[in-house]
Amino acid sequence: MKRLLLTLSVLLLSITSNSQILNPVKWATSVVKLSDTEYELISTATIEPGWHLYSQAVPENGPIATTFTYDDSEGNFKTMGNTTEEAGHTVDDPVFEMKIKYFENTAVFKQKIELLKEVSTVTAFVEFMVCDDTRCLPPTEIDLVFNLSDKTPTGTERTPTETKVSKEGKGTDPASNKGLWSIFFIAFLSGFAALLTPCVFPMIPMTVSFFTKQSKTKAAGIKNAIIYGICIIVIYVLLGTAVTGIFGADALNALATNVWFNIIFFLLLVVFAVSFLGAFEIMLPNSWANKVDSQADRGGLIGIFFMALALAIVSFSCTGPIVGTLLVEAASKGGLAPIIGMLGFSLAIALPFALFAAFPGWLNSLPKSGGWLNTVKVVLGFLELALAFKFLSQADLVLQAHLLEREVFISIWIAIFGALAFYLFGKIKLPHDSPLTHISVGRLSLGLVVLSFTVYMIPGLWGAPLNLISAFPPPLEYSESPYGVGFSKMGTASVLENHEGLPDGGHLLAPHDILAFNDYDKGLAYAKKVGKPVMIDFTGWACVNCRKMEQNVWPKPEILNILKNEVVLISLYVDDKRPLEDHEIVESQLRPGKKLKYIGQKWSELQTVEYKANSQPFYVLMDHDEENLIDPVGYTPDVEEYHAWLKQGLSNF
Known part of the structure; x- marks a missing residue:
């Protein structure tokens, strides 16, 4: 009975708390x-x-x-x-x-x-x-x-x-919800970008004209405009649903992590990019558009739906590459991402059409069609081309072929965005471009932004982290010079176990000589003696991201100063295979009937029971009464965010 109650209490804590197990x-x-x-x-x-x-x-x-x-x-x-x-x-x-x-x-x-x-x-x-x-x-x-x-x-x-x-x-996992919101936001912006293309923008006044003539009253016009917008959303969401339904939510993710599908995605996006740049147009058969357009004359709800479908088909040469790219990117997220992506995209498309159809007087404020529409299309083509290399890079990383290492990837992006800057400045002309007699202020401003971004990437060739685009190029270690040109990896210094003046159980953590403890009780006792707060580092010898934190975040001067001078570091290795002393062997709280045999099992159970988390790295700042000074955090590669967490915890001590 005691064992049953203990098990139930652990389960109840796991359910009712904000568990990270x-x-x-x-x-x-x-x-x-x-x-x-x-x-x-x-x-x-x-x-x-x-x-x-x-x-x-x-x-x-x-x-x-x-x-x-x-x-x-x-x-x-x-x-x-x-x-x-x-x-x-x-x-x-x-x-x-x-x-x-x-x-x-x-x-x-x-x-x-x-x-x-x-x-x-x-x-x-x-x-x-x-x-x-x-x-x-x-x-x-x-x-x-x-x-x-x-x-x-x-x-x-x-x-x-x-x-x-x-x-x-x-x-x-809050990150999954965050990922869906980011997909929705990117898709929403992509929908607005699609509006500003030569295939879509001119259709706004045509659509408004139709509703103005067909609606007998203003109220009827607003009603029809809302239905029209809803139909646009339904059509694109059905497309996202079909993709998810055909391939399966989990299968999409599996495909997106496959080498060959990443290569196929790369080739597909290159084709889309070349189309946007003016080499050719991707179009659906004209017979489809004619049949759908004939149904739009039927009137009523059916007629409005077919009008929305006609918009989707006629504008496909401009929206198709954007929709295709969104579905490819959403596929890499898996789950409902394709549906969420199409919802965001279609909402951005539908809103202007519905609003202008409901309030036709707003048309007077729209800019006139012209060469600027093709400029938008070309800019999207350059962005498609840059994004394509992300998928090729993923295939290269999986294969570990080292053909598209960090320096090569960044060089390609510098070339793409450099060419885009020259295009915006009028130094490069592409098919379908109108004669450029002068550069508008907007085009000049965009050109300067792109040029600045290009210059920003150049130091990345010599090891700069490029935090603005960290999600796109290969990681720093996947490069010809992982630690930057002229900088070699520091050798691992031996631990000075018998260093004069070291407290009982303490050692110097190489290569930065941070005083650290691997025993909870000894570390806590020393913290009380010197009057400093404790930072528990739940880590592992085989934890890749623990090493990344120690190599990339801890050496920063503001972080290193805190770890060396303002806290007592206790590093508990959850995969430590050394056996426990006989007097330390106890029954597991998580697995009744099982004994804790290793040191790592002891620290792993401590983390799971006390903090309802079991992933590493996991950092806890606490006082001498073993109360948290601030909510614990996990892997935090952002130096400023990690520093802010440390400072907030210290201020609460």
């Missing part, structure tokens, strides 16, 4: 019967998008490998050979400086066994570690049960049965 891997088991005594045990890991599971074979000093242990203690069976796994992805990891193999989306492991006695089940457990682009989770053990009792025909696989995971809590 993550569980991105679900395990399932199945069995293939090979003969009367031989079976193949299959363990299938389903991995959430964005996360990756490490292979069974990881070099020494690398991340934690996936390890299977089959319980044959009673001599009921024997294993035949080793557990096999799929091909996976092998990358040259810049942080660990070694080749590491991992799996995305799914991973299947197979183990052959020979039965020595009649049994109905085989039990095992798997230890594994997963990471995404911003955090890693501590090593986790999951029990597996393989059911042999069914008389499964030889060579047939049973339906996988999901194995229950001991850790129940799963945190909400």
Whole structure:
């Protein structure tokens, strides 16, 4: 009963608190019967998008490998050979400086066994570690049960049965909601950009004229205009829904992370860009437009709907590349992103048409059509071309081909935006451009902005971080000179364990000589002695993003000064495999009946129980009563944001 109450209390805390406990891997088991005594045990890991599971074979000093242990203690069976796994992805990891193999989306492991006695089940457990682009989770053990009792025909696989995971809590991910809002906002702006193209802008007065003639009263005109706008939204949202429905929400994400689809996306966007630049036009068959246009004369709701459909078809040569790009970008996010993207795009298209149809007098304030519309189209073409290389870069990163390293990518962008600046200044002319007798103030201003952006990117060739575009080029470590021209990586200094004056349990963290503790109690005692607040650093030896913080954020002067002089740093490694002392071995609060065996398990459970989080890095600022001075944070690559967090916590001490 006591154990049950303890388990329920942990679950209740996980549900009612703002939990950050993550569980991105679900395990399932199945069995293939090979003969009367031989079976193949299959363990299938389903991995959430964005996360990756490490292979069974990881070099020494690398991340934690996936390890299977089959319980044959009673001599009921024997294993035949080793557990096999799929091909996976092998990358040259810049942080660990070694080749590491991992799996995305799914991973299947197979183990052959020979039965020595009649049994109905085989039990095992798997230890594994997963990471995404911003955090890693501590090593986790999951029990597996393989059911042999069914008389499964030889060579047939049973339906996988999901194995229950001991850790129940799963945190909400606010980043996903943030990503959908960003997709909506970008799509909304793209819709306004599409309005300012030669295929769409001239249609506004034509549409207004239709509603003015067809509506007998002003109220009827406003009503028809609103219906027209809603029809535009419905048409484009149906397109996004169709894309999601055909491919599947999760499949879109899987496709977008595939090498070949990234290359296809690259080629597709290049075609769109060349079309916008004036080489040719992408058009739907004229017969489609004629048939739809004939239906628009029917009047009523049906006629209005077909008018909206006619707009979508006739303007396709300008909106098609933008819509295609949005769907490609949204596909990389997965889930509802294509639908949200089409909602934002269509809303921006529909609003002006509906408003001008409802209030035709506003037409007098619109600028006249002219060469500026083609200029907008060409600018969009340059932007499409720049975006295309993002997808080619993703394919190169997955392949680790090092053909499009950071310097090459930035050089291409400098060339693209430099050419765009020359175009805006009138030094380059493209097909369909009107004669340019002078440069307008607006065009000159845009040209100066593009030129400034081009100049801003140039230092990136020599190692500048380029924070404004950090999401587009390859990371700093994926370059010819990862630490900048003329700067070599600092060697790892030896830890001065016996350095004179170091407190009990303290050591100097190389290469910046930050005093750090790896024991919670000793670090807290020292903090009380010197009167400084505590910063707990839940980290891991195999945590990539922990190393990124230590290499890129901690060395900044304002951060380093705080870590060295104003806090006591306690670094708790959740993947520390050293065994606990006998008096420290206790029963796990999260897995009743299981004992904590390693130091890392102790710190991992402390983080999960006390802070309802299980990803690393994870930083906590607290006082001597072990009360938080500020809400904990995870991976925070923004130096200013991290510095502000530290300063706010210190001010509360």
